[in-house]
Amino acid sequence: MTTTEASPVHDVDFKLELYRSQVALRRFETRAYDLFLENYVKGTSHLSIGQEAIAAGVAAAMRPDDWTFATYRGHAHTLARGVAMTPVFAELMGRANGLMAGKGGSMHLTSVEHGVMGSYAIIGAHLPIACGAAWSAQYRGTDQVAVVFFGDGTVNIGAFHEALNFAAIWKLPVVFICENNLYMEYTRTSEVTAVARPAADRAAAYGLEPILVDGNDADAVYEVARAAVERARAGEGPSLIEAETYRHGGHSRADPGKYRPDEEVALWKSAERDPVSRYRTRLLELGVDESALARIEAEVDAEVEAATEAAKAGAAPGEDLLMKDVWANGGAEWRN
Amino acid sequence: MAELTYREAIARGIAQEMRRDESVLFLGEDVGAAGGVFKGTVGLFEEFGPVRVRDTPISEQAILGAAMGAAMTGLRPIAEIMFADFFAVCWDIVANEIAKSRYMTNGQMSFPLVIRSGNGGGLRFGAQHSQSVENWAMMIPGLKVVVPSSPRDVIGLMAAAVRDDDPVVFLESKALYPTKGEVPEGEIVDSLGTAAVLRQGTDATIATLGLMVPRTLAAAEELAAGGIDCTVIDVRSLIPLDTQTILRETSATGRLFTVEENPRVLGWGAEVASIVAEEAFFDLDGPVVRITTPHIPLPAADTLEDMALPSVERIVTTVHKAMNS
Numbered sequence: 001m002t003t004t005e006a007s008p009v010h011d012v013d014f015k016l017e018l019y020r021s022q023v024a025l026r027r028f029e030t031r032a033y034d035l036f037l038e039n040y041v042k043g044t045s046h047l048s049i050g051q052e053a054i055a056a057g058v059a060a061a062m063r064p065d066d067w068t069f070a071t072y073r074g075h076a077h078t079l080a081r082g083v084a085m086t087p088v089f090a091e092l093m094g095r096a097n098g099l100m101a102g103k104g105g106s107m108h109l110t111s112v113e114h115g116v117m118g119s120y121a122i123i124g125a126h127l128p129i130a131c132g133a134a135w136s137a138q139y140r141g142t143d144q145v146a147v148v149f150f151g152d153g154t155v156n157i158g159a160f161h162e163a164l165n166f167a168a169i170w171k172l173p174v175v176f177i178c179e180n181n182l183y184m185e186y187t188r189t190s191e192v193t194a195v196a197r198p199a200a201d202r203a204a205a206y207g208l209e210p211i212l213v214d215g216n217d218a219d220a221v222y223e224v225a226r227a228a229v230e231r232a233r234a235g236e237g238p239s240l241i242e243a244e245t246y247r248h249g250g251h252s253r254a255d256p257g258k259y260r261p262d263e264e265v266a267l268w269k270s271a272e273r274d275p276v277s278r279y280r281t282r283l284l285e286l287g288v289d290e291s292a293l294a295r296i297e298a299e300v301d302a303e304v305e306a307a308t309e310a311a312k313a314g315a316a317p318g319e320d321l322l323m324k325d326v327w328a329n330g331g332a333e334w335r336n
Numbered sequence: 337m338a339e340l341t342y343r344e345a346i347a348r349g350i351a352q353e354m355r356r357d358e359s360v361l362f363l364g365e366d367v368g369a370a371g372g373v374f375k376g377t378v379g380l381f382e383e384f385g386p387v388r389v390r391d392t393p394i395s396e397q398a399i400l401g402a403a404m405g406a407a408m409t410g411l412r413p414i415a416e417i418m419f420a421d422f423f424a425v426c427w428d429i430v431a432n433e434i435a436k437s438r439y440m441t442n443g444q445m446s447f448p449l450v451i452r453s454g455n456g457g458g459l460r461f462g463a464q465h466s467q468s469v470e471n472w473a474m475m476i477p478g479l480k481v482v483v484p485s486s487p488r489d490v491i492g493l494m495a496a497a498v499r500d501d502d503p504v505v506f507l508e509s510k511a512l513y514p515t516k517g518e519v520p521e522g523e524i525v526d527s528l529g530t531a532a533v534l535r536q537g538t539d540a541t542i543a544t545l546g547l548m549v550p551r552t553l554a555a556a557e558e559l560a561a562g563g564i565d566c567t568v569i570d571v572r573s574l575i576p577l578d579t580q581t582i583l584r585e586t587s588a589t590g591r592l593f594t595v596e597e598n599p600r601v602l603g604w605g606a607e608v609a610s611i612v613a614e615e616a617f618f619d620l621d622g623p624v625v626r627i628t629t630p631h632i633p634l635p636a637a638d639t640l641e642d643m644a645l646p647s648v649e650r651i652v653t654t655v656h657k658a659m660n661s
Contacts (some may be wrong), residue, residue, distance in 0.1 A: 117405075125399070325442060
C-alpha cells in the first residue's frame with residue numbers, strides 16, 4: 001500500500017496525536033498490570049503492551065460514528081476510541097463508576113456512545129456480530145463502518161469463516177483486522193495453522209486481497225486501515241488485514257509467557273521493534289523537539305495517575321445493580 | 337374469520353410486522369425465493385423483496401450474529417434457524433452473546449430480535465431433526481421463549497415477539513405446520529408471558545405446550561367421558577412464565593399434570609412443579625405428575641417415535657391412574 005501525498009499521516013500534529021494515543025495505551029496497560037499486583041484488579045485481564053500501534057492506528061482512521069468490535073484483549077481498542085481512562089480502570093477494579101458499573105469486567109468493555117460495541121470473550125463470536133452491524137448500516141444507508149479486531153488464534157474457529165464469507169457475499173462495510181502476535185495462547189500459531197500467514201493466506205478463499213502490514217508501525221497501520229475503511233464506506237465491501245505484532249507479556253495475568261524464547265521476546269521489546277519506541281524515534285528524526293514528546297508523556301502520566309485515583313475512589317457496586325438490566329424494562333423478572 | 341394453517345400463519349404474522357415497521361428484516365436459509373423448507377415463509381420474498389427478506393448461506397453463527405449486530409444498532413430482525421436442533425451449532429451467539437450483552441454492558445444495548453425455529457418431533461426425522469429444545473432456551477437468563485400451538489397464536493405471539501425489546505426464541509412445533517385454525521381478520525397482537533386456559537374443569541389441571549396442546553385437549557375429552565374433568569392450560573410462554581395462571585388453576589382443582597415434549601430431565605415442567613410445590617403445596621390433593629418424552633434421543637421409526645412422545649393414550653392413562661390411586 002502506498003502512502004498518498006494527501007494523507008494526514010504526513011502531518012506532524014497528526015503524528016503527535018498518534019504518539020499520544022500509543023503512549024496512553026502503553027501507560028494505561030502498565031498501570032493496569034501494577035494494579036493487579038496490588039490486588040486492586042481481580043479476576044483476569046489481557047494486556048496489549050507491545051500491540052498499541054494497531055488499536056491507535058486503526059482508531060485514527062475511523063469516523064466517530066463507526067463501530068469497533070474488540071476481543072477480551074480490548075482495553076487498548078476501547079481507550080483508542082476516546083473512552084476516558086477512569087471508567088475503564090474502575091471497570092477493571094469492579095467499581096460502580098466503571099464503564100459498565102462493574103457488571104462486565106476487563107473482558108467486556110463497551111461504550112456505545114463511543115462506538116465501542118462490545119468486547120467479546122468467546123473467540124470469533126464478534127466477527128458475525130460485526131457483520132450484523134455492518135448489514136444494519138448498509139440497510140439504513142448510513143455509510144457507517146464496522147471494524148472488528150481479533151487475534152491470530154481466531155482464524156481457526158468456524159465463526160471466522162462464516163463471517164468472512166457472509167461479509168463478502170453481502171458486500172458488507174466491515175473491516176476485519178487480525179492482530180497476529182504469533183501465539184494463540186501458549187502455543188505458537190504456526191504450529192497449529194495450515195498456512196504461514198494465518199489471515200492473509202486465507203483472504204483469497206473469500207475473494208479478498210491479502211493485506212499484510214507491520215502492526216508495530218502506527219503510520220503503516222493507519223494507512224491500510226484508512227484504505228479499508230474508505231473502501232467499506234464506498235460500498236465496495238469488506239477487507240481482511242493481517243497486522244503482525246507481538247505481546248510483550250503473557251496471554252493473561254496468570255501467564256508469565258515462558259514458552260517463548262528469551263531472544264525472541266528481547267527482539268520484539270527492543271527499541272527497533274517496540275511500536276512506542278519506534279514511533280518516538282521517528283518523530284525525533286522528523287525534527288520534533290524532545291521536549292514536545294516529554295510533555296505528552298508527562299501529560300499522559302498525569303492522566304493515568306488521576307484516573308487511577310478517581311477509579312479507586314469509586315464505590316463498590318450496590319445490590320441495586322445485581323437484578324438490573326437483564327431485560328429492556330430494566331429488570332430481571334422472569335415470571336409473575 | 338378465516339381458516340388458516342399454522343404454516344400459513346407464520347408468513348402472515350411476519351408480513352403483518354414487516355408492513356408496519358421497516359426496521360423489521362427477515363433472514364435465514366432458503367427463506368426467500370424458496371419460501372422456506374417448511375413453506376412457512378411463502379410470499380414474503382415476493383412482497384418485501386430481496387433486501388428485507390434475505391437468503392443466507394448455511395452459516396448459523398453468521399445468521400444469528402447478523403441478527404444480533406443489526407438489533408444492537410436499531411433494527412428488529414427476525415432470523416430463522418431451520419431446525420431447532422441446529423441451535424447447537426450457534427448456541428454461543430444465543431447463550432453467550434445475545435442473552436448476556438444487555439446485562440454485561442449495564443443496559444447500554446438492547447436486542448429486539450426474534451429467532452424462529454422449527455422445533456420438536458412427530459415427523460420421523462430422527463434424533464438430529466426432531467429435538468424439542470425449549471428447555472435449552474428457557475434456562476438461559478436473558479432470553480424470552482414462546483411456543484405457539486395454534487395459527488392465531490402464531491400471528492399474535494409473533495407480533496408480540498417482534499415488538500418486544502428483548503430477544504425472543506420463537507419455537508414452532510413442526511408437526512403442527514399443516515394443522516388449521518380460525519383466525520380473525522385484521523391485525524392480531526398478543527402478549528408475551530400469558531398462558532391461555534383452553535378448557536375449564538374441576539378435577540385436575542394439565543399444563544402443556546406446543547404440539548402437546550391438541551393431544552392434551554383430546555385426552556381431556558376422553559378423560560371427561562370417563563368422569564375426570566380437566567382444566568387445560570396452554571402455557572404458550574416459558575419466559576416470561578405466567579405462574580399465576582398455573583398456580584390459580586392448580587389450586588382450583590388440587591391436582592397438576594404437565595405434558596411436555598422435551599426429554600424428561602430439566603424439562604420446563606420440572607420448574608413448574610417446583611414452583612407449585614413451593615407456593616401451592618397445601619392446595620394439592622396429590623403429587624404433581626410430569627408426562628414427558630423419556631430421557632432418550634428421539635428415534636426415527638414411526639412406531640418408536642410414537643412410543644417416545646407423549647400420546648393422547650399415555651396422557652389419558654397416566655392421569656387416570658394418578659387420579660385413582
